[in-house]
Amino acid sequence: MKKIGLLLGLSLAVKALSAQFLMDMVDTTTNMGKGLLSIYKKFDRVNIGGYIQPQFQVIQEKGAKTYAGGDFAPYVSNRFMIRRGRLRFEYARFTEENKASVQFVFQFDGTERGVFIRDFWGRYFENKWELFSLSMGMFARPFGYEVNLASSDRESPERGRMSQILMKTERDLGAMFSFEPRKKGHPLRYLKVDVGVFNGQGLAAAADYDNYKDLIARVALKPVNLSRVVTFSAGISMLDGGFLQNTATQYKMGRIGGGEKAFVADSSLGNIGREAPRKYYGADVQVKVRHGWGFTEIRGEYIRGTQTATATSSETPATLLAEPTFVRHFDGAYLYFLQNIFSVKHQVCVKYDWYDPNTDVRGENIGAAGANLNATNIKYSTLGVGYIYYCNENMKVVAWYDFVKNEHTLLPGYTSDLKDNVLTLRLQFRF
Numbered sequence: 001m002k003k004i005g006l007l008l009g010l011s012l013a014v015k016a017l018s019a020q021f022l023m024d025m026v027d028t029t030t031n032m033g034k035g036l037l038s039i040y041k042k043f044d045r046v047n048i049g050g051y052i053q054p055q056f057q058v059i060q061e062k063g064a065k066t067y068a069g070g071d072f073a074p075y076v077s078n079r080f081m082i083r084r085g086r087l088r089f090e091y092a093r094f095t096e097e098n099k100a101s102v103q104f105v106f107q108f109d110g111t112e113r114g115v116f117i118r119d120f121w122g123r124y125f126e127n128k129w130e131l132f133s134l135s136m137g138m139f140a141r142p143f144g145y146e147v148n149l150a151s152s153d154r155e156s157p158e159r160g161r162m163s164q165i166l167m168k169t170e171r172d173l174g175a176m177f178s179f180e181p182r183k184k185g186h187p188l189r190y191l192k193v194d195v196g197v198f199n200g201q202g203l204a205a206a207a208d209y210d211n212y213k214d215l216i217a218r219v220a221l222k223p224v225n226l227s228r229v230v231t232f233s234a235g236i237s238m239l240d241g242g243f244l245q246n247t248a249t250q251y252k253m254g255r256i257g258g259g260e261k262a263f264v265a266d267s268s269l270g271n272i273g274r275e276a277p278r279k280y281y282g283a284d285v286q287v288k289v290r291h292g293w294g295f296t297e298i299r300g301e302y303i304r305g306t307q308t309a310t311a312t313s314s315e316t317p318a319t320l321l322a323e324p325t326f327v328r329h330f331d332g333a334y335l336y337f338l339q340n341i342f343s344v345k346h347q348v349c350v351k352y353d354w355y356d357p358n359t360d361v362r363g364e365n366i367g368a369a370g371a372n373l374n375a376t377n378i379k380y381s382t383l384g385v386g387y388i389y390y391c392n393e394n395m396k397v398v399a400w401y402d403f404v405k406n407e408h409t410l411l412p413g414y415t416s417d418l419k420d421n422v423l424t425l426r427l428q429f430r431f
Contacts, residue, residue: 045094050087051152051430055398056080060419067161068402068422082111083426084151086118100125100182105139116203118171130182135196136175138203141167142194142218143237145284145301146334155338156384157400157424160353162303162332165315166280167202172214174198192220200241200278204318212275214241223288231288238282242275242308243317249324250276251311251372253360261361262371263326276308276325278316294340294347304331307357312376314357328358328377347388349400354381367410375414379407398426 056078059066063074069083088107095101107119121137140148146159147167158164176196181189199205200214220235248271254264284301307314308327334353341348358377366373386400404420 045092047090047092048088049090049431050085051428052085053083053151053426053428054080055083055157055424055426057422057424059422064418064420064422066404066420066422067164068158068424083157085110086152088119095127097127099127099130101127118169125182131179133178133180134175135178138171138173139176140170141172141174141198141202141214141216141239142176142196143167143216143239143280144218144282144303145235145286145299152428152430155336155347155349155388155398156351156386157398157426160332160334160351160355161380161382162330162334162353162355165355165357166303166307166330168315169203172198172200172202173208174213190222190224192218192222194218194220198241200243201316201318204315206318209320210244212242212244214239214278216241223286229290231290232286234283234285236283237280237303239278239280239305241278243278244320245271245274245276245325246320246322247324248272250308251324251326253327253329253358256370260368260371261365262368263373265324277306277327278308280305280307291340293342294344295338296340297336297338299336299338300333302331302333304359305329309376311372311374314376326376329360330355330357331359332356345390347390349384349386349388351384351386352381353384354379363407363409366407367412367414375409375411378409378414381405394430396428398424398428400424400426 055069057069058078059072060077062077063072064077065071069081072079086107086109088105091104092100093102102125103123105119105121109116109118117138119139121135121139123133123135125133142148144163144167146154146163147170174196176194179191179193181191183189195215195217198214198216199208200212201208216237216239218235218237221233223231223233226232248269249265249267250271251263251265253261256262256264280303282301282303284299286297286299288295288297306327307330308325309315310317310321310323311326314328314330332353332355334351337350339348340346356379358373361373361377363378365371366377382405383403384400386398389397391397401423402421404418404422406414406418408414408416
């Protein structure tokens with residue numbers, strides 16, 4: 001019993017320590033920042049962690065489509081589900097000088113819908129200058145802030161609609177080179193640069209289906225204290241990629257008839273074999289203020305660019321297409337306001353996000369005769385409000401309500417707002 005008590009005490013004590021030399025990847029951020037160096041050295045350099053998120057949801061209408069955990073079944077408007085069930089194994093090797101040398105991570109997600117791999121990667125650290133590292137395998141794409149914010153730490157139950165569509169499952173297979181000074185007092189210690197090359201389809205595809213790759217880069221200013229109470233961080237990101245145009249026909253926005261905006265077909269045989277473009281550009285900022293109750297935090301991120309997909313979806317295709325492609329200019333953003341009340345155990349949250357998959361048109365254009373504009377081009381915005389109670393380090397309670405609004409169009413079924421507001425009640429258990 002004394003050994004068990006000592007182990008538990010040690011685990012709690014090291015949670016306040018920092019291990020900045022380890023990669024901040026999705027669903028790993030907190031664990032990797034809570035004293036892993038000490039745990040590895042004491043317990044054979046192996047760490048096991050995980051969490052489970054059981055929840056109950058109610059939506060306005062049976063069978064409604066939603067990005068709050070997936071569409072509801074045709075005759076269902078309320079449900080229990082395991083949103084995520086993660087188990088993570090991690091190993092790290094250190095030099096005789098206690099410098100990180102090699103890291104390996106395997107994480108999978110198990111729910112009532114099946115078991116899926118979420119992380120499977122290794123990382124090598126150079127220790128001559130303690131500046132660089134190389135990662136390879138299946139891991140989070142280094143784009144933006146919300147995509148890489150751990151699901152176990154994120155206050156809202158889900159990432160925004162834009163993040164889910166453009167970066168489905170967040171991860172991809174690839175290799176990444178990182179610059180991040182690990183020496184205390186280094187003049188560039190607040191700078192982190194990640195540059196990676198990835199297949200491009202993410203985990204939605206069974207395998208890579210073409211020779212085109214995505215180049216993704218992020219330059220980040222890590223949290224820096226502007227004063228005794230204010231902390232600031234920020235980043236810029238870019239993605240330059242695409243996939244094989246497998247057919248002659250590609251639709252782009254143009255004008256028809258009397259000048260109305262519409263998709264116009266380009267059916268040149270020269271299109272076959274070209275790269276269908278995917279170009280994203282983003283910027284994010286985070287400001288955190290300490291006060292007597294805890295913290296006030298504001299986060300914001302804006303992304304715009306070009307996305308090629310299909311007529312019925314703006315997601316990157318999971319298979320090589322045998323149908324025409326559609327090129328759309330998009331933009332989207334989110335804004336969080338987080339406020340502790342009474343103490344750090346209680347937190348209220350307000351989040352607003354939008355995603356416009358086709359910025360060249362507005363609602364009144366969608367559904368017009370001859371325009372080839374269907375529901376895929378509709379802009380959505382979501383106002384989420386929530387309350388979180390942090391019971392202890394291993395459990396939190398989340399109550400969240402999303403007000404979802406869509407553009408009013410000329411399309412049948414989309415002439416007014418859909419009934420897709422959703423309430424989520426969640427418990428999270430972690431170890």
